[in-house]
Amino acid sequence: MSQTISSPKGIIRVRKARSMAERVLPKIEKQKCVLCGLCVEACPEGVLALKQGDLVFANPQDCVYCATCEETCPENAVRCEFEIRWAS
Numbered sequence: 001m002s003q004t005i006s007s008p009k010g011i012i013r014v015r016k017a018r019s020m021a022e023r024v025l026p027k028i029e030k031q032k033c034v035l036c037g038l039c040v041e042a043c044p045e046g047v048l049a050l051k052q053g054d055l056v057f058a059n060p061q062d063c064v065y066c067a068t069c070e071e072t073c074p075e076n077a078v079r080c081e082f083e084i085r086w087a088s
């Protein structure tokens, strides 16, 4: 199952979660994260936040699967594991 979503970079196709609990979000590798906050600043939807010395999903329901956080992270601590197919 997949669904098509508009993002700032075009049309993307992502795996459709079977429930909200399975909703696909970027994976943060905490051991690599240096809490620089660049992904927080770069996220266009305010999904990520630094709180009490941790990187958290403050507004996970607002994620638009743009992968900007993955592209921005200088430590390769973010992985967007959903399938992406760029529309031609």
Ligand code: SF4
Pocket: 026, 042, 043, 044, 045, 046, 047, 048, 062, 063, 064, 065, 066, 067, 068, 069, 070, 080
């Ligand atoms: S994929 Fe995009 S919207 Fe979702 S957390 Fe990363 S930067 Fe924010």
Ligand code: SF4
Pocket: 028, 032, 033, 034, 035, 036, 037, 038, 039, 040, 055, 072, 073, 074, 075, 076, 077, 078
């Ligand atoms: S950009 Fe990378 S290292 Fe910086 S806070 Fe985000 S996940 Fe952590």
